[in-house]
Amino acid sequence: MSVVPLAAGNDRLKQIRKLSRRSERSERRLFLADGPKAVEGALGVPGCVVEVFATASGADLVPSGVDVTLVDDRALASLSDSVTPAGVVALCRFVDRPLTHLLQSAPRLVAVCADVRDPGNAGTVIRTADAAGADAVVLAGTSVDLYNPKTLRAAVGSAFHLPVAVEPDPADVVRRLQAAGVTVLATAADGEVALHDAGDLLRAPTAWLFGNEAHGLPDDLAALADHRVSIPIHGRAESLNLATAAALCLYESARVRRG
Template identity: 70%
Template sequence: MGSLNLPLTAGNTRVKETRKLSRRSERSERRLFLADGPKAVEGALEVPGCVVEVFATLAATEQYAALAATAPQWTLVDDRALASLSDSVTPAGVVALCRFLDRPVEHVADAARLLAICADVRDPGNAGTVIRCADATGADGVVLAGSSVDAYNPKTVRASVGSLFHLPLAIEPDPVAAVRAAQAAGLQVLAADGTGEIELDPTAELLAAPTAWLFGNEAWGLPAELAELADHRVRIPIYGRAESLNLSTAAAVCLYASAGAQRRQ
């Protein structure tokens, strides 16, 4: 833990440079991002070499003494400085400066039994929730493919509730390459598709095989050419009057169905 001196203010050069990471271009160039809140900071500190520095108010330092004890550098900031680093309406008083975590898609797919591939998922809340669902189901990784939202967007990080730090992540600009990498690693690719030829059945033997689930954009789903690359297109049955499920709910249903089938083997 770093030495505790007078709190840094919002006008401090280090705080101002760190604040620039609210921009995606700055994050990409420096390969650094901010993890806001105690759950995210705790998860980041569990990953060796991930955390560069933690900024915290005096109150948060007292409240999260256990986190402060494990941080490579713990820096006191005043309330205004902390608020400038957080995108939360009510900041919890602690923000970690972290190094990027993503790996090549081939590394994430290798030896995986359950994978989630998100193609052109634009909403940071959805992306973060899919990461959280993948973590909860014991999946082996998540791939954000195509023009998906930035994994390190503060809203994505917050929506993952620490899960971003719990499982491997890949960022692949080409969704076709992501599908091909999964298949090359021995995974069947199941496309979640409302018009799929197979209905999701949690007891089906198909789900017990090593699987990469492919999820599409919130508004228009999967492009036909991408869905055609999948080994099967699977639809979730709708028994009531709802037109469809939202992306993160559909992902949870599919991932849990596969996780349960694999564990029953």
């Protein structure tokens, strides 16, 4: 542990602060995990954490045996995206894996986010997929950056618990999943199968395909899926938001698999 806390003007910290930009993160394949939950999750992935920074009080939040570089409060605040920083931030290497790698493990439940732009929604889908026992998540197309601090915060450590792939082409993701023997189910208001009648489908290896918050799935992408599944609306609500729909679908899969 450093004896003298680093100040915000430290040259090394200035370089690390540049990781607030997505382009810088992508170029260097480094990001910042902010807060004790994220740092704990990152520490659980071998080779992920490069360095842990903490204030004197924040150092108590770091698991014993982990080397900590002390920084002063202002320096820590400059590394954190939080309004009220928790006192610990880790410099980490990217943890996403190629879709090919994910398919090698023969996944039985996958969540695919196609062009999901909101970091809170993407992080919540990752967290829900983790809780439901999914094997992987794919962020496809123009989906939000996995390493956006808001995405990681919404995932509450789950981005480090299960494999996440980042792929540029949602249609290609669908085709590759199908080629690997995974049934792709698209969520659609006019789906030909209701969620509560989808038990037979959900017993097979399955990937749920979720679309953009505002526009849903494009017709051509939904048409590539093996089946389109609707979530019944029993009241007067027009629809469900993305995170809620994902939770219902993933937990219905979990229920069928464990029933």
